[in-house]
Amino acid sequence: MEYVFTATETGTPSGNEAEAKALLHMLDATEDGIELFAVDCFNDVTGMDNPCFVLHDAQSKAEKNISPAKLGRYLVTLLENHLSEFSQFFDSLTLFVGGVSKTVLQNPELVEFGFHDIEAKAQKKVQDSLIEECKKRKNGIDDNLLSEDNINDFLSKVHFVIFRENREDYIKPLVRTSAPIMPDSKKLKRIFTEIRDKQSALKNRAGIAGKRITHPDRVIDLGRVVKRRDIELLVIQRILNRDFLRDDTPKSFIHYLNQIPDEEDPDAITEDCRHAIYRQFFDKNNSEAFWTFLDEVVTTIDNSNQKDIEEIYDQLKVETRKACTHLERRSCLYFIATIKDGLYK
Structure with missing residues (x-):
């Protein structure tokens, strides 16, 4: 054949x-x-x-x-x-x-x-x-x-x-x-x-x-x-004005990295965050969770764009965070920083 x-x-x-x-x-x-x-x-x-x-x-x-x-x-x-x-x-x-x-x-x-x-x-x-x-x-x-x-x-x-x-x-x-x-x-x-x-x-x-x-x-x-x-x-890269897999670490996240213990590797943390966002975006069984998270972050920033990424994270609904099963706290913060720096630069 x-x-x-x-x-x-x-x-x-x-x-x-x-x-x-x-x-x-x-x-x-x-x-x-x-x-x-x-x-x-x-x-x-x-x-x-x-x-x-x-x-x-x-x-x-x-x-x-x-x-x-x-x-x-x-x-x-x-x-x-x-x-x-x-x-x-x-x-x-x-x-x-x-x-x-x-x-x-x-x-x-x-x-x-x-x-x-x-x-x-x-x-x-x-x-x-x-x-x-x-x-x-x-x-x-x-x-x-x-x-x-x-x-x-x-x-x-x-x-x-x-x-x-x-x-x-x-x-x-x-x-x-x-x-x-x-x-x-x-x-x-x-x-x-x-x-x-x-x-x-x-x-x-x-x-x-x-x-x-x-x-x-x-x-x-x-x-x-x-x-x-x-x-x-x-x-999604064109919407966010960033390539979250290849672009430099968002400035809003660098401020967070400056506060972590010296024993931790910032590059490894950043890489883990990028891959977690990638997995969440392409999770076919839970595709809406990514977009709901994105919408809520944008709405929170719109209401007060002076908040830092940790303050924005704390204001997100618990249900929204729980739905993003591939994202733990740090990858959520990285994604928030990506949105904040990309959409509002």
């Missing part, structure tokens, strides 16, 4: 933006267990679990007012993967588009839909166009596989999504916090642009056409995979 990569596409500004929106849409779908994203490998974007046994395949088209015939043509790469030797790994198939023509949907208000939501006449055009496009391409799909049953089975599994217009709408779901520290529209757009550019940089690496792999996890070796954690970490 092997998968052969075909020629990759040259990126365009609109195409790069569409692919970034597809990635961020899937990233927000946490129930799918997506931890990795393969960029311009199996398709425009493919979400994967860590061992790469479950793949969520996505093709994206920025074009608006797409006709039924074009919808059919744009489904080809998804069908190729559905019928490939890796078919067992593809758990979901999604076509992201900028918009569809009035002749496509029974209910034109839908922004996410299945093939059954498409008008009967339009369905026929999608099917015919898909088969015609497959026969044109040198994709290795045997004509015998393009039976009515196979095509209908494939189309029943495809999920269609119309992009949201605003870039910031793709970042807001990643910032699970209240109004006081929600970045403004310009900052949210900048975060989106940074993620888009990182994704485009992977796409623009040396081509992989003709390369063969025997299992989806081999795609990691091709240097075109971005981790969910890296994207989520980038977002």
Whole structure:
């Protein structure tokens, strides 16, 4: 069993933006267990679990007012993967588009839909166009596989999504916090642009056409995979204006370190605090605790920004501190210092 990569596409500004929106849409779908994203490998974007046994395949088209015939043509790469030797790994198939023509949907208000939501006449055009496009391409799909049953089975599994217009709408779901520290529209757009550019940089690496792999996890070796954690970490770093894993120790915490016994190592304490915050941020089973803590710290500082980090800590609700099971007193103080120095510098 092997998968052969075909020629990759040259990126365009609109195409790069569409692919970034597809990635961020899937990233927000946490129930799918997506931890990795393969960029311009199996398709425009493919979400994967860590061992790469479950793949969520996505093709994206920025074009608006797409006709039924074009919808059919744009489904080809998804069908190729559905019928490939890796078919067992593809758990979901999604076509992201900028918009569809009035002749496509029974209910034109839908922004996410299945093939059954498409008008009967339009369905026929999608099917015919898909088969015609497959026969044109040198994709290795045997004509015998393009039976009515196979095509209908494939189309029943495809999920269609119309992009949201605003870039910031793709970042807001990643910032699970209240109004006081929600970045403004310009900052949210900048975060989106940074993620888009990182994704485009992977796409623009040396081509992989003709390369063969025997299992989806081999795609990691091709240097075109971005981790969910890296994207989520980038977002929180931009909100806090600090990289709490690499930046210098916050000034507010240095004052605390100056009071500890000489026998203790400040560098070790700082490192332990950073790793504790990292573990808390990425604790999927208790993700809200991190954001609740962040909100409460910001509110406390807003009420009196003259307080030092220990005074802020003492004012936090006991329930808030207890919920952050990875944070003990010192790591809480370090995080408070990070927020205080980052947000209000």
